[in-house]
Amino acid sequence: MTLRERDKKAIWHPYTQEKTAADNIVMVRGEGTYLYDETGTKYIDGTSSWWTNIHGHAHPYIAEKIAEQAKKLEQVIFSGFSHEPAIMLAERLLSILPGGYEKVFYSDNGSTAVEAAIKMSLQYWKNKGEERNKIICFRDAYHGDTFGAMSVSARGVFTDPYSRLLFDVVFIDTPDFSNEEEIKKQLRSAIRNNTSQIAAFIFEPLVLGSSGMKMYSAELLDDLIGICQEHKILTIADEVMTGFGRTGKMFATEYLTHATDIICLSKGITGGFMPFAATVVKGFIYDAFYDDEKSKMLFHGHSYTGNPLGCAAALASLDLFEREGTLNKIGDITKTHEAFAKRIKDNPTLRDVRQQGTILAIEFEVGQGGYLSSLRDKMYQFFIERRIMLRPLGNVLYILPPYCISGADLQAIYSAIEEFTAQKR
Ligand SMILES: *Cc1c(COP(=O)(O)O)cnc(C)c1O
Numbered sequence: 001m002t003l004r005e006r007d008k009k010a011i012w013h014p015y016t017q018e019k020t021a022a023d024n025i026v027m028v029r030g031e032g033t034y035l036y037d038e039t040g041t042k043y044i045d046g047t048s049s050w051w052t053n054i055h056g057h058a059h060p061y062i063a064e065k066i067a068e069q070a071k072k073l074e075q076v077i078f079s080g081f082s083h084e085p086a087i088m089l090a091e092r093l094l095s096i097l098p099g100g101y102e103k104v105f106y107s108d109n110g111s112t113a114v115e116a117a118i119k120m121s122l123q124y125w126k127n128k129g130e131e132r133n134k135i136i137c138f139r140d141a142y143h144g145d146t147f148g149a150m151s152v153s154a155r156g157v158f159t160d161p162y163s164r165l166l167f168d169v170v171f172i173d174t175p176d177f178s179n180e181e182e183i184k185k186q187l188r189s190a191i192r193n194n195t196s197q198i199a200a201f202i203f204e205p206l207v208l209g210s211s212g213m214k215m216y217s218a219e220l221l222d223d224l225i226g227i228c229q230e231h232k233i234l235t236i237a238d239e240v241m242t243g244f245g246r247t248g249k250m251f252a253t254e255y256l257t258h259a260t261d262i263i264c265l266s267k268g269i270t271g272g273f274m275p276f277a278a279t280v281v282k283g284f285i286y287d288a289f290y291d292d293e294k295s296k297m298l299f300h301g302h303s304y305t306g307n308p309l310g311c312a313a314a315l316a317s318l319d320l321f322e323r324e325g326t327l328n329k330i331g332d333i334t335k336t337h338e339a340f341a342k343r344i345k346d347n348p349t350l351r352d353v354r355q356q357g358t359i360l361a362i363e364f365e366v367g368q369g370g371y372l373s374s375l376r377d378k379m380y381q382f383f384i385e386r387r388i389m390l391r392p393l394g395n396v397l398y399i400l401p402p403y404c405i406s407g408a409d410l411q412a413i414y415s416a417i418e419e420f421t422a423q424k425r
Helices: 003-010 060-072 084-096 110-127 147-151 160-165 180-193 218-230 283-287 308-323 326-344 374-385 407-422
Strands: 027-031 034-037 042-045 103-107 134-138 170-172 198-203 234-238 262-265 277-281 350-356 359-364 396-399
Touching (some): 060 308, 084 103, 084 277, 084 308, 103 283, 110 147, 110 198, 110 262, 110 277, 110 283, 180 218, 198 218, 277 283, 308 326, 326 359, 326 407, 374 407
Parallel strands (some): 198 234, 234 262
Antiparallel strands (some): 027 034, 034 042, 103 277, 350 359, 359 396
């Protein structure tokens, strides 16, 4: 049996209708922007393997640092015990995050980073003697797949099977560049209609990823955070996708003048090598848990919290930002994307072309969009046949590349996109 056949027999893959999906392509090797399957076919990774990869696949420096750490200390219980890589990483994250954060809480993935943030903000109020159980979020938000994270996310195909079990949240419409005053009004009335009940406002800064790379302005977000601050509502920036250079700056919240109270990091944090996450908070949040009363502690933790290999990978990834001038590469990708966006934006098959830093999103005109649209499958297949890994979100095709991608590979992706738009459907 080939690896592909053995895979089909033994594995249940995420976000896949296994009956109708094509067989999974088994990758055996990665290098830079490329992945190689079991037959030696080379693919361009156009979406950084689910938005995780930053410096390229199998980067020898990160691999080396993980190996070094693995030979020294691979894992230790993180309650009652600690280790140097975790301490170094926390110090380093605190030094580069904008806005004066004071404590780092580790976990394993984006959803757990969000779960921790939600539990922190609910218990923050409880510990302060107030009952605040509601969270505000954008109608098209995506914050992960666990129950808390699903609850603060859009109600739709992702959450339908479990919808009755999700806790109530207060939705406000998703901002774009045309409805800013309306969004501010909605936030104000959401707060007014739930006086002293709102614990927090959680959002994806500047780009709502999974709902189709929906973008909005930093000015609006600043205003929304300002409104929350007037009402002492905690603000949670979910930078799981936007963190580590994705939007052009190291963190999307660097575009803001207001700082948020909690920030969630994962995906790119280890350069795409290890499952790892951090929920980073302001001192005043930590202080609400710091008490002689044991019951005021944060009741949250995972077996692999603060895993030393994850820490080593994250530290190595931050090293590479300095050693390889990664922010310059990000600047180059941004400019290249801008030029292509200009070239393609008037194409009649497109509804919208939008860009933020290294993310370029192209929304196709379709009768009915949505995550399950058939256009999505056609596009996916079209690019796979051209050995380009892109994973459209419904009718939204996007490029979100590793920062090491060459100009030639970007152009190869653009050409394939132009070829696709020229096709009759
Ligand atoms: C991917 C994502 C998550 C969930 O992260 P996982 O590691 O897949 O659990 C949460 N928030 C945002 C903004 C994301 O893009």
